[in-house]
Amino acid sequence: MKYSALAFIVFVMIIPITSCNTKQSNSNLELYQCPMLCEGNKTYNDMGTCPVCKMDLQIPESTQLNSEGSNEISENSIFNLTSNWKTEENTSIQLKDLKGKTLVMVMIYTSCKAACPRLVADMRNIESQIPEKALKYLNFVLISIDPKIDTPERLKAFAIENYMDGEQWTFLQGTESGVREFANVLAVKYKQISPMDFSHSNIISVFNPSGELVHQQEGLGVDNKETIQAILNLIPI
Template sequence: MQCEGNKTYNQPFNCPICKMDLQPLETSASKIENTDGISEESIFNLTSNWNTEEGEQILLKDLKGKTLVMVMIYTSCKAACPRLVADMRNIEAQIPDNKIDQLNFVLISIDSKTDTPERLKSFAIENYMDDPQWTFLQGTETGVREFANVLAVKYKQISPIDFSHSNIISIFNPKGELIHQQEGLGVDNTETIDAILRLTN
């Protein structure tokens, strides 16, 4: 029971000050539910469907519960993407073995037509990224564009198999909220590693 500001009472009787009937406080059940739910800033609010390299169809919210290290690439890229992939592998190599199972390294293709689940699977194997902590995603053109906008990743198709694009690695907490971004190729990833380790403590 609450009356007179923050003053509370344990029994349902009249307030000794104003004599009004006391009203029960709202239960905290809804607040607890919101704590475990999805915030407005979470990428898990996006409802587009994605195909994994294993041929499974998922929503982004199916990735909930792990720290996410995400980057957008396309497998036929010969310039920036191989360096982004190397940066992802370098980040993974600096994570202690006992924390790896708390992370999911996710590579999203910006080339929905070419990068089929089968092609992504082959790419994963070729690049030694076929362990459980690695996930590759193919989406619709609309879903990819929506996700890129959330990450502030810009890309443009300049030929049937070539794109220009931003080089950004993004870190999300287990609730899908953006925590840190690393921009550029082969840059110092100390802050990125620190952000990941803070989330996995």
């Protein structure tokens, strides 16, 4: 056990160096668990079946994702994106700097008069329904699709104007190419709606602290209940 912990640390330390071309081969540190938790949190080192219910053992989700302190980024994580962004405080960041908190993301632009104010209202509505003490686990991220106009100053002004200047709010200005790329990453889930439906941009996405998409809410002024539930599920309280 000690050995595998050591191996894990070494593995984690190697990842940032070779992140571009590491194949996900972490078999030496995977632990298997009965999906029904027949024996509580008991884990096994090998694949097999649960001695109680005979179900196939699985890798528990909590170690796959959401493992705080781990630098491992899964293949589906948005933290694989290497584009550079600026926050409303004019700090330069990459998306992986947002790691560790549950992310609620939406794409807007501040000069937008029709859909965006309602999207912003939806975001505030969601935020207001999260218990206060849970907010520190959350980051509400508003990404501008209009990086030419939406400078950090403008985003900051927008944040203040809309009472979204707290710790839990982040506004991002990207490069044109970075924004387009990120939009296309989100579009991954758009396939469920018909190709003629252009409400793509009216989407609120929830990512777990490892940057994996867990929920998307489509449309304007829709019921936020599911989104809020998805967020609460990711919060460790």
